[in-house]
Amino acid sequence: MRNNESEFRLVQLAAAAIMGLALGLGLGSGLISSTPPAPIQEITEDESIHVQEGVVSSQEDTRSEVEASGGVIAESVKRAETFEGFEGEVYELNGLCHIGYGHLTECSNPAILSMTEANELLYSDLVATYDQLDAVIQDFDKVHPNIQVVLLDMGLNMGVAGLLKFEDMFYAFSQNDLWGAMMAIEDSLYFEQVNSRAEANIDMLYVLLQLQQEAANQPPAVSF
Numbered sequence: 001m002r003n004n005e006s007e008f009r010l011v012q013l014a015a016a017a018i019m020g021l022a023l024g025l026g027l028g029s030g031l032i033s034s035t036p037p038a039p040i041q042e043i044t045e046d047e048s049i050h051v052q053e054g055v056v057s058s059q060e061d062t063r064s065e066v067e068a069s070g071g072v073i074a075e076s077v078k079r080a081e082t083f084e085g086f087e088g089e090v091y092e093l094n095g096l097c098h099i100g101y102g103h104l105t106e107c108s109n110p111a112i113l114s115m116t117e118a119n120e121l122l123y124s125d126l127v128a129t130y131d132q133l134d135a136v137i138q139d140f141d142k143v144h145p146n147i148q149v150v151l152l153d154m155g156l157n158m159g160v161a162g163l164l165k166f167e168d169m170f171y172a173f174s175q176n177d178l179w180g181a182m183m184a185i186e187d188s189l190y191f192e193q194v195n196s197r198a199e200a201n202i203d204m205l206y207v208l209l210q211l212q213q214e215a216a217n218q219p220p221a222v223s224f
Contacts, residue, residue, distance in 0.1 A: 072148045076126050077119070079153050083197040084122075088113045102156070126152060132160045146208045147173070150201045157197065158190065166190075178209040 084102035090109050091098055097107035100118030103125055105111075113121070129152055134140045140148070155163045164170075166188070172180030182202045185191055191198040 072145050072152065073123065073126055073130065075145075075149050076152045076156070077123055079149070079197075079200065080122055080126070080156060081119070083153075083157075083194070083200070086115055086118055088115075088118070126156060129155045129160065136160070136164070144208060146204045150204055153197070153201055154190070157194065178205050178212070181205060182209075 080101050086101060087099060089099065089112055090105060090107060092107065097105055097109070099105045099109060099111060099121075100113050101122040103118070103121050130140075133151060133155060137143075143151075151163065154166075166184060168187075169181045169184035172178070172184055182205050185198055185202055185205075188198075
């Protein structure tokens, strides 16, 4: 019962954090151009996660939201290809078996994938991760594309459940504190494990921070 309560609290925190993001982090402007992806399966009410009444609601149709994030998915594909690397056959990493670009699979899977097949599988994994985030975070489709890409990449890498444990990062986002969010990522086991990948995500937030400061005529932040 305690674990369920803890998970519920994490989802509450994530939802509240992105509600703060939706108000403060450049929703209408993005650094990534939009290109429509293929249609995906809708999320039903039973599949959606509800956090308090009116905070997270089921979506009647997620297609328009994902179409709006087409550039986000495309950018996330490129990043995952870079940091995951391609393996056509099953390989083991940290006790888990993967294939293609980090896709989890059974260790007994005999499949041999082409790069095209692996890319299609990666795209499908990213759309599924997007849907999971959209199901627990209100107005996720309206969050700035740079932040969407960071959350998508982290969610793909560690799973959405693992991502929601980044309480300090989500709290910083809720306070419109991009610098604090970057520090929360840097001060984590995730950063130690995937160093260059985490640095790339920090850099994407840093670019957004610089744009915000320029728009507000603030002095530039100290560089890493």
